[in-house]
Amino acid sequence: MPVASGVRLLAQAASGRNSAVRAALKQPLSWRDLAVPGRSLVPGCGGSRVDSGVDSVVYSPWPLRRRAAPVHVVSENSTPTPMLSRLKFKLNAVLIEHSWLLDFGYKAGYYLFWVEDAVRNFLATARPVAPSELERVKPNFANACVRVDVTTVCNARCTFCAYPKVIDNKTLKPGTMKLDLFRKVVGEWGQHRGHALDLTPLVGDPLVDPGLFAKVEFAAREAKIPVILMNTNGILLNRNENYRKMIDCGVTNLAISTQGTDRAEFMRVYGVDKYDLVMDGLHKLLEYNREKGEPVSIRIRFRNAQKPSAIIRSADFNRYIRPYLSRRVQVSFTVRYDTWAGTISEEDLSGEMMLRKELAPINVPCANLFSLTVMPDGNARLCGCQLKHSDVDGLVIGNVAEASLLELSEGPRFQKIVQGFYRGERPEVCVGCTAYRPVTRGWLNHYRAAGDGESRSPGSDPVDSDSVSGTPREHAAQPASSQ
Ligand code: SF4
Ligand code: SF4
Numbered sequence: 001m002p003v004a005s006g007v008r009l010l011a012q013a014a015s016g017r018n019s020a021v022r023a024a025l026k027q028p029l030s031w032r033d034l035a036v037p038g039r040s041l042v043p044g045c046g047g048s049r050v051d052s053g054v055d056s057v058v059y060s061p062w063p064l065r066r067r068a069a070p071v072h073v074v075s076e077n078s079t080p081t082p083m084l085s086r087l088k089f090k091l092n093a094v095l096i097e098h099s100w101l102l103d104f105g106y107k108a109g110y111y112l113f114w115v116e117d118a119v120r121n122f123l124a125t126a127r128p129v130a131p132s133e134l135e136r137v138k139p140n141f142a143n144a145c146v147r148v149d150v151t152t153v154c155n156a157r158c159t160f161c162a163y164p165k166v167i168d169n170k171t172l173k174p175g176t177m178k179l180d181l182f183r184k185v186v187g188e189w190g191q192h193r194g195h196a197l198d199l200t201p202l203v204g205d206p207l208v209d210p211g212l213f214a215k216v217e218f219a220a221r222e223a224k225i226p227v228i229l230m231n232t233n234g235i236l237l238n239r240n241e242n243y244r245k246m247i248d249c250g251v252t253n254l255a256i257s258t259q260g261t262d263r264a265e266f267m268r269v270y271g272v273d274k275y276d277l278v279m280d281g282l283h284k285l286l287e288y289n290r291e292k293g294e295p296v297s298i299r300i301r302f303r304n305a306q307k308p309s310a311i312i313r314s315a316d317f318n319r320y321i322r323p324y325l326s327r328r329v330q331v332s333f334t335v336r337y338d339t340w341a342g343t344i345s346e347e348d349l350s351g352e353m354m355l356r357k358e359l360a361p362i363n364v365p366c367a368n369l370f371s372l373t374v375m376p377d378g379n380a381r382l383c384g385c386q387l388k389h390s391d392v393d394g395l396v397i398g399n400v401a402e403a404s405l406l407e408l409s410e411g412p413r414f415q416k417i418v419q420g421f422y423r424g425e426r427p428e429v430c431v432g433c434t435a436y437r438p439v440t441r442g443w444l445n446h447y448r449a450a451g452d453g454e455s456r457s458p459g460s461d462p463v464d465s466d467s468v469s470g471t472p473r474e475h476a477a478q479p480a481s482s483q
Contacts, residue, residue: 089327096331099309106308109335110354117359117437124364124438131422133444138409139370139382145196145227146189146405147373147384150212151176151204152391156233157271159348160303162340162387163203164271171389172203177376182215183222185374185400190223192406197223200231200255202373202384202391207236213249220250231255231301235274237281246296247289253297256282260306261314261321268350269305279320286324294328301332305351308333338434341388356434364438365421366430370447372409374400380408382417386429394427 095102153174157164166172186197197219199206206212219225234256237243246254258278259266266275282300289296300321302311311317311333321331336356337349346355366383373384375391378401387393397413408414417427430436 092330096312096325099312102308102312102333106333106335106352113336114357120440121359121362121438123442124440125362127441128364129439129441129444131419134365134418134439135415137370137444137447139372139414144194145198145229145371146185146194147198147200147371148182148185149177149201149204149373149375149384149391150182150199150206150215151201151209152376153208154201154204154233155208155235155272156205156274158303159269159271159350160337160344160353161203162343165343166203166387166389169389172387172391174204175376176209176211177215177374177378179211179214179218181378181401182211183218185378185405186215186219186223186225188405190219190225194223194225196227196229197225198229199251200229202375202381202387205233205235206230207232207239207242213245216249216251227252229253229255231257233257233270234278234281234285235272237285238277243281243285244288246285247292251296253299255299255301256285257301257303258282260302260304260311261316262306262310265305265351269303269353279316283320286321286329289329290324294326296328298329299332300330301334303334303337303353305349305353307352338386339432340386341429342432343388358432358434358436361424361432361436362438363422363424365418366433367437367439367443368435369395369414369418369421372405374405380405382414383430385435386433388429393429395429 095105151174152172153176154163154167163172167174189197199212199216199219209215216228216230219228228251230251230253232246232254237246237256256278259269259275261279263275266278267273286298289298302308304311312322325331334353336354337344338356339345339358344355349355368383368385371383371385373381375381375396378399379392379396380398380400381391381393382395382397384395395417397417398408398411400408403411420426421430
């Protein structure tokens with residue numbers, strides 16, 4: 001009965017949209033779809049770089065998720081076709097209204113991701129990109145999003161994140177970026193007509209930085225970066241009316257990463273007793289965003305130990321979150337978590353959380369190397385979605401206090417790291433990394449096209465690239481937004 005009813009519901013959602021589905025399937029894959037969707041641009045943690053540690057699934061039919069224009073991108077300039085957007089929205093609505101279907105998609109997502117990874121590895125070795133072809137490829141400038149870590153200080157201790165371990169072991173030196181350094185980096189990015197800026201730290205929560213809003217205002221108003229993305233764990237949203245500042249400061253895409261809607265599970269997964277603060281701050285944020293006409297696209301990313309169905313049936317979800325869901329305000333559920341180069345194991349996870357499995361290593365460079373992150377001390381680091389002991393490691397290619405972003409991206413260190421992969425020589429953090437994503441021929445073609453301005457695309461939703469998301473049916477008639 002549930003299966004029959006699911007098929008019927010999906011058929012209903014898709015009825016009258018067959019041409020849209022066909023059109024979507026005919027669309028070429030975007031460079032973003034091939035290059036770690038969301039990851040190479042905007043990983044993000046559970047308050048920091050959540051996607052450095054996770055993979056989640058969007059509630060949309062799989063072929064569409066892979067083929068569609070980037071459904072996770074919420075910028076005005078990268079909207080999927082309106083028809084496709086409506087179809088996806090309608091399917092999301094179906095899923096969130098039928099919790100058994102949500103749970104089924106959530107579980108199936110884990111295995112589908114695994115198959116996707118295996119196919120990608122196969123393609124990377126069957127039709128390899130030659131070392132000489134990557135010699136002329138620079139990081140970041142093609143994909144139009146740079147990440148600047150405003151802090152590496154966090155106010156949570158998530159079990160799925162390396163942060164508590166590297167802090168306890170004193171191998172990470174926490175710090176916060178000075179405003180002058182931020183202005184230098186982001187000013188340069190603005191001069192390069194940088195399209196997107198991701199302020200989600202590799203580890204840390206941006207709201208811990210007392211200068212955060214001044215930095216965002218500089219980026220939005222002076223450097224004129226059109227898309228500004230950020231992830232927070234939401235613990236400090238309530239302090240000093242930060243929820244208002246967050247909506248007013250110029251951020252375009254915001255993700256709130258939290259466990260779910262159970263106080264005890266929150267405590268277990270996030271390691272701090274702040275559930276009530278997060279819920280209150282989140283509620284006020286959603287309310288204020290709606291009051292202002294939804295200027296900020298928000299995704300609540302559950303790093304859930306609870307089943308998705310338990311969350312959407314809970315009293316807190318229905319009271320604080322559900323009434324605000326719309327095309328601009330969505331939720332997603334995390335399907336799998338990375339090991340942070342072996343730092344996190346199954347024992348660290350609880351409930352529904354599952355670790356991503358490592359595939360057999362291949363000697364092909366990782367696509368995430370082509371993404372640049374500037375750390376609080378000015379170190380420019382490739383990838384920026386994982387660390388093992390410290391952020392000062394084999395992925396650092398220089399410091400922005402001594403050279404410009406462009407000079408660093410053209411320097412010898414970058415190519416040395418990339419070419420080393422072909423010889424099986426990886427930086428320590430890349431050995432056994434479950435976020436590894438090999439360069440493929442399709443990725444290269446689209447990356448080059450993006451660099452030529454053919455498919456220049458803004459940063460992805462800070463949210464997830466791969467997450468199960470849902471929106472309620474009653475909001476389906478709301479005016480279409482960029483999502
Ligand atoms: S401990 Fe902090 S940095 Fe790590 S996932 Fe949690 S909120 Fe993010
Ligand atoms: S293999 Fe290295 S570059 Fe690739 S995701 Fe992992 S840490 Fe980043």
